[in-house]
Amino acid sequence: MAEIVLDKVTKRYPDGALAVSEADFTIADGEFVILVGPSGCGKSTTLNMIAGLEDISDGELRIDGQRVNEKAPKDRDIAMVFQSYALYPHMSVRENMAFPLRLAKVDDKVVRQKVEEAAATLDLTQHLDRKPGNLSGGQRQRVAMGRAIVRNPKAFLMDEPLSNLDAKLRVQMRTSLSKLQKQLGTTTVYVTHDQTEAMTLGDRVVVLRGGIVQQIGSPQFLYEQPSNLFVAGFIGSPSMNFLPATLADNEVNSPIGKFALTDRIRSLVEAAGAPREVILGIRPEHFEDARLLDESAKSGGATFTASVDVLESMGSDKYAYFTVEGDQATSQELEELAADSGSADVPDRGSQVVTRLSAASEATQGGSLEVWFDADKVQLFDPSNGKNLTYSG
Amino acid sequence: MAMMATRTPGRVFKWTVVDVVVVVYALVPVLWILSLSFKTKDAIADRSFIPTEWTFQNYADIFKTTDFIRALVNSIGIAVIATVIAVILGTMAAYAIARLDFPGKRALVGVSLLIAMFPQVSLVSPLFEMERALGLFDTWPGLILPYITFALPLSIYTLSAFFREIPWELEKAAKMDGATPGQAFRKVIAPLAAPGVFTTAILVFIFCWNDFLFAISLTSTNASRTVPAALQFFTGASYFEDPTGTVSAAAVVITIPIILFVLFFQRRIVAGLTSGAVKG
Numbered sequence: 001m002a003e004i005v006l007d008k009v010t011k012r013y014p015d016g017a018l019a020v021s022e023a024d025f026t027i028a029d030g031e032f033v034i035l036v037g038p039s040g041c042g043k044s045t046t047l048n049m050i051a052g053l054e055d056i057s058d059g060e061l062r063i064d065g066q067r068v069n070e071k072a073p074k075d076r077d078i079a080m081v082f083q084s085y086a087l088y089p090h091m092s093v094r095e096n097m098a099f100p101l102r103l104a105k106v107d108d109k110v111v112r113q114k115v116e117e118a119a120a121t122l123d124l125t126q127h128l129d130r131k132p133g134n135l136s137g138g139q140r141q142r143v144a145m146g147r148a149i150v151r152n153p154k155a156f157l158m159d160e161p162l163s164n165l166d167a168k169l170r171v172q173m174r175t176s177l178s179k180l181q182k183q184l185g186t187t188t189v190y191v192t193h194d195q196t197e198a199m200t201l202g203d204r205v206v207v208l209r210g211g212i213v214q215q216i217g218s219p220q221f222l223y224e225q226p227s228n229l230f231v232a233g234f235i236g237s238p239s240m241n242f243l244p245a246t247l248a249d250n251e252v253n254s255p256i257g258k259f260a261l262t263d264r265i266r267s268l269v270e271a272a273g274a275p276r277e278v279i280l281g282i283r284p285e286h287f288e289d290a291r292l293l294d295e296s297a298k299s300g301g302a303t304f305t306a307s308v309d310v311l312e313s314m315g316s317d318k319y320a321y322f323t324v325e326g327d328q329a330t331s332q333e334l335e336e337l338a339a340d341s342g343s344a345d346v347p348d349r350g351s352q353v354v355t356r357l358s359a360a361s362e363a364t365q366g367g368s369l370e371v372w373f374d375a376d377k378v379q380l381f382d383p384s385n386g387k388n389l390t391y392s393g
Numbered sequence: 394m395a396m397m398a399t400r401t402p403g404r405v406f407k408w409t410v411v412d413v414v415v416v417v418y419a420l421v422p423v424l425w426i427l428s429l430s431f432k433t434k435d436a437i438a439d440r441s442f443i444p445t446e447w448t449f450q451n452y453a454d455i456f457k458t459t460d461f462i463r464a465l466v467n468s469i470g471i472a473v474i475a476t477v478i479a480v481i482l483g484t485m486a487a488y489a490i491a492r493l494d495f496p497g498k499r500a501l502v503g504v505s506l507l508i509a510m511f512p513q514v515s516l517v518s519p520l521f522e523m524e525r526a527l528g529l530f531d532t533w534p535g536l537i538l539p540y541i542t543f544a545l546p547l548s549i550y551t552l553s554a555f556f557r558e559i560p561w562e563l564e565k566a567a568k569m570d571g572a573t574p575g576q577a578f579r580k581v582i583a584p585l586a587a588p589g590v591f592t593t594a595i596l597v598f599i600f601c602w603n604d605f606l607f608a609i610s611l612t613s614t615n616a617s618r619t620v621p622a623a624l625q626f627f628t629g630a631s632y633f634e635d636p637t638g639t640v641s642a643a644a645v646v647i648t649i650p651i652i653l654f655v656l657f658f659q660r661r662i663v664a665g666l667t668s669g670a671v672k673g
Contacts, residue, residue, distance in 0.1 A: 053565050074571040086566035090584045099580075100570040147570065157569075 002064040002154035002187055003029045004050060010058035011045050011211075019045040021211045022059065027155075030185045032178075034202035036192055037234070038340035042211035043191045044159055050189060051157050052076050063154060074103075079148035083160040085140045087132035087147075093119075094128040097146045104151065118150045121180070138169050145180070155187040162197065174200060195235050199223070207231050209336070217393070225393040229279065229333040229386035232379060238284050238319070238354045239337075240379075242329040245280040247380070254280050255326040255351065259302035262376040265390055269380060272389040279329045279381040284319070286377040287355035289363060290370040301375045309352075311365040320363050322353045322371070333386040423648070430641035437637050451642035455627075461643060463615040464623035468647065471533055471619060472601040475540035480594050482541070483548030484586070488578075490549065491556035492564075509546035517610045524611055531613045539607050544597040551596060555589025556582075599651060620647045 004027040011020040020042040027033045035043040048054040050061060052073035061068055068076050079100070087096050094115055095102075101111045119125045122142040132140055141161060148156055162170045162177070178201050181188050192198055198205045199219040207214040207222065207230070215227045219235075226232035232240050245254035247269070250261050261269065290303045312319040328351045355371060363369045380389040429437065430451050432444045439445065455461040489495065490502060520539060521530070529535035559582060567577035608622035618626075624643055627636040 051569060053568065072573075073565075073568045074573065078569065080566070080569040082562050082566060084560060084562050086560065086562040088563060088566075088581055099567075103571040103576060147566075151571075 003027065003062075004155060004187060004189070005062040005065075006046075006050075006059070007062065008059035009046070009049060009056055009061055011042070011049060011054065012057040019211050020049070020208075023208075023213055024059075025206060025213065025216055027187055027189060030187055032181050032188045032190065032201060032203045034190045034192060034198040034205045035208060036195060036198040036205055037208035037214075038336070039193060040210075041208040043193075043208050045211075046208070047080075047157050047159055047189060047191045050155075051078060051080050077154045078157060079151065079153040079155075080157040081144045081148050081159065081161045083163055085132075085144040085161075085164075087140060087143055089132055092129050092131055093124060093135070093143050093146075096132065096143055097150050100147065100151045114150050115146075118146045121149070122146050137165050138173065141165060141173060145177075149180075149184060149186075153186070155189065156181075158188065158190045160192055161190075163192070163194070177201065196237060199235065205235075207234060209333075221393065225388075225391055226379070227388055227391055227393070229281075229331055229381045229388070230337065232281050232381070232388065233334060233337040236283060238356075240281045240283050241351075241353045241355075242334060242381075243280045243282075243324065243351055243353070244327050244329045244383075245278050245380075246276055247274055247278050248276065252278075252280060252378070252380075255324040256304040256306075256353065256373070257302055259375050262300070264376060265378065265380070268390045268392055272382075272387070272391075274380060274389045275382060275384070277383055278389065279331060279334075279383050281379040281381060282353075282373055283377065284354045284356040286374045287353075287357065288372050289357045289361035290372040291362070292358055292360055293372055298372055301373050303370055303372045305368060305370045306353075307368045308363050308365055311363055313359070315359065317359055318357045318361050318363060320355045320357055320361075320369065320371075322355065323350045324353055325350045327351075329383070331381075331383045331386055426641045426644050429637060430645050432638060434638055437635070451638040452646075454639050455643050455646070460615060460623060460626070461620070461646075464618055464620045465646070467533070467615075467617055468602060468619040468621075469650070471536050471540070471617070472598055474533070475537045475544060475601045476594055476598045478537070479541045479544040479548050479597050480552075480590060483545055483552050483593060483597075484590060486545070486549050487552030487556055488582070491553045492561070505546040505549050508542065509550070513543065513606055517606060520607075521610055530611060531617050533617050535611050536607060536617055536619070539611070540601045540604065544600055547600065548593045548597055551593045552586070552589055555586055555592075559585050595654060598654060602647070602651060 006023045006025055006027075008022045008024050009020065010018070010022055012018050023042075023046055035046055037043050045054060049056050052068070052071060052075075056069050063076060063078075088099065091099065097115045097118060098111050101114060106114075115128070116125070119128055122145055124139065124142055124146060127135060127139060127143075132143060135143065141164075144161065162173050165173060174197060190197075190201060202219060204216060205219050205222055206216045209230050215222060215231045217225075222231060222235050226235060229242070233242065243254050243256065245252050247253075250266055252259055252261060290298065306322040306324065308320045309323055310321040312321075357363060357371075361369075378390070381387065382389055425442070428442060428444055431447050431449070432439070433446050433448045433450065436444060436446060486501070486505075490498060516539075524530040524535050529538070563581050563585070564577050567581045568574070572580065603621065604619075605621040608619040609625065612618040612622060615623075620643065624640055627639050627643065
């Protein structure tokens with residue numbers, strides 16, 4: 001168990017490309033930290049630098065207060081679980097799990113006992129003498145975990161360990177992984193591009209974009225107080241709605257109507273020195289079917305009427321999709337997010353708004369609906385640099 | 394697997410016929426040589442496929458003199474030494490080519506391809522002159538060196554294909570598990586590359602064993618003459634007698650090691666040894 005400190009850690013490739021730029025954060029002893037971001041954001045490079053599989057160009061990496069930049073992976077006492085599992089195909093499950101202990105020249109009796117303990121934890125006891133080739137995806141994943149936990153390393157590094165599993169198994173493994181980490185209390189760094197995994201697993205989440213750390217915080221904090229457009233758009237599913245808007249006389253003029261800023265937001269926006277043109281961000285759950293609310297509840301927000309393009313009933317909620325006339329909100333961050341999710345290729349006229357309504361809503365597909373939204377929950381962003389003007393963290 | 398599902402009597406018959414035709418086409422010359430080797434001197438030209446009178450005289454004849462035995466020893470020694478050296482060098486070079494990025498990598502691959510494509514005939518005269526000047530002519534090293542040179546591209550290409558198939562993450566995993574680069578190679582990469590190494594060894598051995606061009610040009614006595622070259626110097630009892638019988642017997646004898654070699658190592662060339670290492 002150990003504390004891992006990244007002190008302005010930078011990775012620059014020989015061709016000059018900057019993969020990670022001055023990553024500067026501390027992973028506390030026993031903490032579960034998630035590195036998340038779209039592909040190519042530098043999260044795997046960061047993990048490989050902690051592991052020692054890639055050299056650090058600049059800055060310092062400390063494990064337990066000791067500089068380890070120059071140490072080989074084997075001297076860092078860190079275990080890693082790979083996306084492909086990287087099990088040794090010519091060894092049985094038992095030998096796979098025993099491999100790190102054998103290399104450390106541990107006594108044969110101790111090896112047996114430790115492997116059996118780990119196998120029991122991971123429910124692999126009956127598979128110990130099989131070869132990895134004969135195991136299912138979930139079992140291979142557990143063997144990879146077993147190989148990591150068997151020698152009680154200072155920290156676990158996990159590189160998208162669940163992304164090769166099918167959806168149902170992934171959810172199941174996610175909970176057992178979380179339980180296992182709490183039970184062992186080992187410092188864990190986990191890389192994923194899936195924001196759901198990031199939200200559900202981590203004590204803290206580090207959001208990366210283009211090699212630069214965007215924001216670090218607990219999943220809930222990132223969700224409620226994203227520091228910029230990129231984090232706001234990346235965290236949350238379905239993602240936040242963004243609309244172009246103008247700000248004048250403490251009123252927001254947007255494609256979904258004109259509404260007054262609440263006092264809380266007004267003071268934040270004034271302190272941030274907001275420009276006239278802004279991007280308005282509203283999470284889907286901050287909308288509601290206006291018919292379900294009484295007058296006093298409605299007073300804290302504004303309403304607009306639009307026709308429902310698509311209605312998805314999930315049982316517990318209903319998701320209603322609207323198209324709002326006018327330009328789409330544009331900024332570099334939003335374009336990047338769209339490119340990453342592939343939605344940039346979907347032709348679209350106007351902006352689409354996703355709303356999560358109560359299951360009691362009587363909205364119908366194609367029908368017109370009056371929708372209310374909470375004016376105190378809106379977020380405003382500066383289109384030029386993506387900064388959140390309503391950030392109060 | 395899809396082929397198995399559509400196994401109908403018609404298809405089975407069709408493929409059986411095709412298989413038989415191919416096997417017969419390939420084996421008839423071999424069986425012809427075999428049959429010649431068992432015929433008596435008078436029956437050599439009798440045009441019957443199965444010898445009317447069986448004899449081991451031809452085999453007894455070739456082992457009567459030291460010429461053939463000496464040539465057999467040369468063949469085995471030279472081919473084995475050349476194979477071992479070419480495979481060891483090839484393994485190291487192929488591993489470097491598959492895994493490392495170093496200056497001159499493209500040049501190395503290019504040069505080895507160039508060697509593989511170079512017509513050997515055009516090199517025989519210069520090699521002959523060089524070996525005479527260096528005192529290598531008609532010695533074992535005089536054949537081993539050119540064999541290694543021409544076998545290396547073959548072994549580098551075959552082996553680097555095998556190394557490329559071994560997932561790199563296995564090596565990273567070994568490093569994370571506490572292995573030194575040497576241990577990672579010995580305990581993880583080498584066992585997985587073994588089928589490739591054996592396949593390459595067989596190919597290189599066959600290349601050295603079958604070579605006639607260098608063997609005839611760079612040797613002059615029994616000191617290093619290998620069997621393919623020695624066959625040329627077989628004579629009958631008299632100058633005018635045709636040595637067909639003994640040549641056939643010698644040809645059968647030198648085919649045996651190749652067959653044994655392939656049968657012995659075939660079991661080790663197990664495909665799909667790497668399955669299960671990674672997802673897929």
